[in-house]
Amino acid sequence: MEEIKVFCPATIANVSCGFDVLGLALDSVGDEMVVRKIPEKEIRITKIIGQDLPLETGKNVSGVAGLALLEKSDYDGGFEIEIDKRIKPGSGIGSSAASSAGAVWAMNELLGKPFSKLELVQFAMEGEKLASDVAHADNVAPAIYGGFTLVRSYAPLDIVPIPTPDELFATVIHPQIEIKTSDSRKILKTTISLEKGIKQWGNLGGLVAGLFQSDYDLIGRSLEDHIVEPIRSILIPAFDDIKTNAMDAGALGCGISGSGPSIFALSKGENNAQNVAKSMEETYKTIGVPFDIHISKVNIHGVKKLG
Amino acid sequence: MEEIKVFCPATIANVSCGFDVLGLALDSVGDEMVVRKIPEKEIRITKIIGQDLPLETGKNVSGVAGLALLEKSDYDGGFEIEIDKRIKPGSGIGSSAASSAGAVWAMNELLGKPFSKLELVQFAMEGEKLASDVAHADNVAPAIYGGFTLVRSYAPLDIVPIPTPDELFATVIHPQIEIKTSDSRKILKTTISLEKGIKQWGNLGGLVAGLFQSDYDLIGRSLEDHIVEPIRSILIPAFDDIKTNAMDAGALGCGISGSGPSIFALSKGENNAQNVAKSMEETYKTIGVPFDIHISKVNIHGVKKLG
Numbered sequence: 001m002e003e004i005k006v007f008c009p010a011t012i013a014n015v016s017c018g019f020d021v022l023g024l025a026l027d028s029v030g031d032e033m034v035v036r037k038i039p040e041k042e043i044r045i046t047k048i049i050g051q052d053l054p055l056e057t058g059k060n061v062s063g064v065a066g067l068a069l070l071e072k073s074d075y076d077g078g079f080e081i082e083i084d085k086r087i088k089p090g091s092g093i094g095s096s097a098a099s100s101a102g103a104v105w106a107m108n109e110l111l112g113k114p115f116s117k118l119e120l121v122q123f124a125m126e127g128e129k130l131a132s133d134v135a136h137a138d139n140v141a142p143a144i145y146g147g148f149t150l151v152r153s154y155a156p157l158d159i160v161p162i163p164t165p166d167e168l169f170a171t172v173i174h175p176q177i178e179i180k181t182s183d184s185r186k187i188l189k190t191t192i193s194l195e196k197g198i199k200q201w202g203n204l205g206g207l208v209a210g211l212f213q214s215d216y217d218l219i220g221r222s223l224e225d226h227i228v229e230p231i232r233s234i235l236i237p238a239f240d241d242i243k244t245n246a247m248d249a250g251a252l253g254c255g256i257s258g259s260g261p262s263i264f265a266l267s268k269g270e271n272n273a274q275n276v277a278k279s280m281e282e283t284y285k286t287i288g289v290p291f292d293i294h295i296s297k298v299n300i301h302g303v304k305k306l307g
Numbered sequence: 308m309e310e311i312k313v314f315c316p317a318t319i320a321n322v323s324c325g326f327d328v329l330g331l332a333l334d335s336v337g338d339e340m341v342v343r344k345i346p347e348k349e350i351r352i353t354k355i356i357g358q359d360l361p362l363e364t365g366k367n368v369s370g371v372a373g374l375a376l377l378e379k380s381d382y383d384g385g386f387e388i389e390i391d392k393r394i395k396p397g398s399g400i401g402s403s404a405a406s407s408a409g410a411v412w413a414m415n416e417l418l419g420k421p422f423s424k425l426e427l428v429q430f431a432m433e434g435e436k437l438a439s440d441v442a443h444a445d446n447v448a449p450a451i452y453g454g455f456t457l458v459r460s461y462a463p464l465d466i467v468p469i470p471t472p473d474e475l476f477a478t479v480i481h482p483q484i485e486i487k488t489s490d491s492r493k494i495l496k497t498t499i500s501l502e503k504g505i506k507q508w509g510n511l512g513g514l515v516a517g518l519f520q521s522d523y524d525l526i527g528r529s530l531e532d533h534i535v536e537p538i539r540s541i542l543i544p545a546f547d548d549i550k551t552n553a554m555d556a557g558a559l560g561c562g563i564s565g566s567g568p569s570i571f572a573l574s575k576g577e578n579n580a581q582n583v584a585k586s587m588e589e590t591y592k593t594i595g596v597p598f599d600i601h602i603s604k605v606n607i608h609g610v611k612k613l614g
Binding site: 017018019020021022150151152153158160162188189190191192193194195197198199200201202203204205206207208209212218221222227 | 324325326327328329457458459460465467469495496497498499500501502504505506507508509510511512513514515516519525528529534
């Protein structure tokens with residue numbers, strides 16, 4: 001295989017109680033990317049449509065992630081990359097992670113899969129480091145593994161795939177304002193109360209148990225965040241209204257996607273997810289906030305081959 | 308049924324990364340208790356052997372837990388209780404919880420099971436409140452549900468049973484010193500760093516996933532506590548040596564049982580658990596610390612009928 005076209009999924013990191021450890025992949029929201037073998041041992045970004053992003057390899061997350069892979073590979077050649085960028089940078093649904101993860105996943109396919117998923121995550125994390133100064137894995141891990149993933153530890157890197165209940169759908173609304181990940185990290189406190197910590201790990205344990213058992217009620221009860229959401233939600237227009245209305249419309253839970261400004265809700269079944277979307281749309285239309293909105297099944301495959 | 312004899316299991320709370328939320332029940336360590344219907348609407352403790360504990364109903368945890376049950380029951384009579392107290396108070400393996408849980412479980416059987424397990428936990432928590440001023444559930448929940456339990460939330464009380472892998476054994480060593488739960492809570496800080504919090508909920512998620520999948524390696528990797536163990540272990544003789552030697556002897560993980568001073572280790576298979584026990588014994592013999600030691604399969608039933 002000389003060339004591959006892939007779908008690079010958007011991802012929701014944190015997922016309320018899983019700050020910095022949990023993420024999930026989306027199915028109907030993502031970039032498309034063509035990766036092609038070239039004889040020269042280099043990475044070339046030849047085309048980017050949809051967004052104004054740098055073509056220079058060292059300044060593009062897919063270029064940097066690709067170089068990390070190339071460095072560990074015994075392949076003599078290189079790759080060129082064309083990106084159809086559909087996920088807006090700064091939206092909070094893993095725009096940079098989609099490009100990083102997509103690039104290294106595609107390259108691995110073209111080389112006959114010499115690398116494990118864990119290694120691909122490590123390469124993709126180099127792209128994340130370029131994007132936000134932190135080599136975090138909570139978006140690239142679900143993009144590569146699919147479904148829900150838990151980043152149990154960074155040293156050593158330990159990714160735990162968590163099963164996804166069949167009927168779990170996500171609704172994501174993206175108010176058209178930009179929050180930089182680095183800015184939204186700055187407003188976080190470096191300490192938390194032990195009491196809130198206990199609630200958080202209780203909820204994380206509950207969420208993992210709920211996902212294993214397809215216990216939608218337990219998933220819903222566990223989707224609480226007493227630590228980050230109260231601080232970061234201040235930066236997001238009408239967050240409380242969106243959340244209240246989404247819950248009233250039947251969401252299991254609702255919170256900030258990644259570092260925001262996108263807001264996600266999880267629901268049982270597509271019907272509920274659509275009702276939640278309607279309530280979110282209504283809320284932003286009423287106060288005049290422009291937005292994108294997405295409804296998606298949780299994507300259990302992660303990056304995938306197209307065509 | 309007018310009378311029932313029950314086994315009331317010892318329990319390990321916290322289980323490293325699950326501070327204040329996780330617990331598990333033991334199989335071969337526990338009290339025995341006889342509970343008998345009486346015509347008067349009262350609770351009488353008629354006999355306690357093994358330990359010097361108050362017979363007065365309002366001062367005995369099983370009496371207080373029993374009164375909480377009786378108050379919610381439409382039963383006209385009462386109960387008398389005989390306790391063969393084998394778990395030493397202050398050992399950190401849920402001595403008070405065994406009495407509280409055993410009493411209400413036995414009464415519920417005698418009344419034809421009018422109450423749910425969740426309600427029994429709530430009654431038993433009144434006993435815990437008497438014992439340590441805090442109505443915590445992390446020992447009484449596994450004593451009543453069996454296996455591993457997660458206390459996801461207290462308001463409302465939400466107990467999540469977590470499956471137990473077949474070959475999971477606990478080794479518990481109890482150095483013969485007493486630490487009061489209230490004292491060992493006092494030395495904890497009321498705040499923690501966000502960074503350590505993230506590690507903790509990553510580990511808790513990993514442990515729950517490991518238990519669901521019988522993934523012993525993942526269970527082992529997740530049995531870490533960066534928050535409470537570094538502080539409380541100072542109160543426990545030779546904690547670091549015991550832990551290092553237990554890990555060298557094949558334990559999956561090792562930590563403080565409840566608020567101590569007992570130290571627990573989890574192992575895959577009885578053989579490993581016995582090797583861990585030998586290493587722990589050796590450590591305390593060398594430095595002359597008197598101890599009790601127990602090896603037990605995780606008890607998936609909780610309190611159970613004897614005879």
